[in-house]
Amino acid sequence: MFSIAICEDEIYLLEELRKKTEAYLKTRHFPAEIHTFTSGEDLLKEQRPFDLILLDLVLPGINGLEAAKRLSYSSRIIIITSYREYAVDAFEVDAVHFLLKPVTEERLYQAMDRAVNRSGQADDRSLALVKSGNTHILPIRDILYCEVFDHRVCIHTAGDDYEYSGTLDMLEKKLDGRFFRCHRSYLINMSCVAAQEKGTAMVSNGDRVLISRRKQSEFMQRLLDHLKNEVI
Incomplete structure (x- = not known):
């Protein structure tokens, strides 16, 4: 129950x-x-x-x-x-x-x-990812941020990291409106933002994500919009 x-x-x-x-x-x-x-x-x-x-x-x-x-x-x-x-x-x-x-x-x-x-449907969406030869079904809501690192796309969650076989552009199309392309090398889950400083955002596990200079204003607006939707 x-x-x-x-x-x-x-x-x-x-x-x-x-x-x-x-x-x-x-x-x-x-x-x-x-x-x-x-x-x-x-x-x-x-x-x-x-x-x-x-x-x-x-x-x-x-x-x-x-x-x-x-x-x-x-x-x-x-x-x-x-x-x-x-x-x-x-x-x-x-x-x-x-x-x-x-x-x-x-x-x-x-x-x-x-x-x-x-x-509901939006929160139930998931990705199938391979790690150490095993397939993992990862709920999209669990993703903190995604980054391009050493020519690979890495998906970070609170518990583990996963490698994505496509490009960051391809991954962005599979995600939903919670995610924001804050830098050419980063996608961030706005629901997981814990703090923001000029040039970076901290997600809920303490990791810091870069925000490009041209994206800072849009990032702040997205964060304010998200907060507004949560405070009811």
Whole structure:
């Protein structure tokens, strides 16, 4: 059964989120179990996979961002906070959405719909890649960035690197709108951008990707557009 975790230290807000989530599930006729936590430590102690986590960023002890980084399993995460400036932090844990408090029923339902349906066609696309003689099916969403290195195209994920037999131009046509050609030698997944400095972007695993001078303005616009779509 689909499992949802809600982590919020303010008890009245936790209860409010639980009730709204239950109402959402009833409205959508979607069966799921809900588990509640008041701290990042309690969430981590559970040591069980959740399909979706509604996670407050400001928590006592381990904050929400650190808790998300320490999770030993992959979950869809909706970040909840009172501070708009934390939107960029959501990229560090590949959060699917970012909600500002107070969380209205309408905005929560929008976020839940889009998070629950994230396994739709666009997110299910994959590439077949060969590594050490074995074929690997790699979900496109797992790609952090792609680069031309030593006349080879290398695809980087959080867990491994893969070699692509075609050109970067050919690979670009196989990817979707999340990817941006920020340099003649790089394609970057805008959903995985954790930070940006002049001339480079850092992705969620800490690697840095070059941004060409003529692409910097367009890169910033793409990043702002992506953030705007995530903050609802």
